[in-house]
Amino acid sequence: MKTITLLILLIFIFPIGFPQAMANSEIYKYVDKDGNITFTNRRVSNAEKISIASFSRNTKSSQSKPSSDLNLPRVNDTTQKNRDVMRREILQKELIAEEKLFSETRNFLDEIRNKPEFKNNSQEKTVQLKNKLLLHQRNVAALKKELGR
Template identity: 40%
Template sequence: MGTPSIFIILILLSFNFTSISHAGSTIYKHVDKDGNITFTNRPITGGQKLQSALQSYRPHTSSPKTLNHFPKENANIQNKRDIKRRTILEHELATEMRLLSETQKNLAILQHDHENSLQNEKIKQLQSKLHRHNNNITALKMELTKL
């Protein structure tokens, strides 16, 4: 690598760093007598100095605190909700297991008697459906174990 190529690389790197420094520069807002609003990075007479996003960013250091007057559910209401949720999840699980069984039967019939490419496409669709039902059953069982 010769001196000219190093020089070119240094110039390109300096352009990169100057764009970063301009990103945090001060912005000025000016409203003229007709109500037109102009934003610029140069100081302008009668303009209002605005803070840029980089300068005003402050990382949040503490987690939000729960208010003492924040409403809390009593145990009875929460238990009723949990029971209803469990019932819904169990119903969904039963439905998914039924659909899985039906899909397995249909797939077995088609795989036993595959004649043309149309049935091959149907087999692929049923295999995809079978995989989706298996994933749904796994997810529902995981949700039920959390209750």
């Protein structure tokens, strides 16, 4: 019973201590006669012992916060308002065009569904039109969302 308990303790304690022991081991750099470099934790003749600086994950980066004093170009309020108005006009034109394409695609899809000559061979065409209709619908929704900002 004692051996089983000891074995269980070793199973749980060994993995905890092993990485720490490996991290604290010495590292050697060996350069052979051909110039090949080998790093190892075993002592080799003519090997140079190297020390590796510890790495701390708690250091704060100097670039963690962007500086607000950047030399970015400044735009006056009237110029920015003019740009916003132009952008809004462009988005409204795109919205009108997308709504027109949406209604045209929907009407064409309804025509194909109602015509008996297309019912047999229109499966692929119907799927393509439905996909196109969904695309226009998503575009309209995205443009309305952008205009709502």
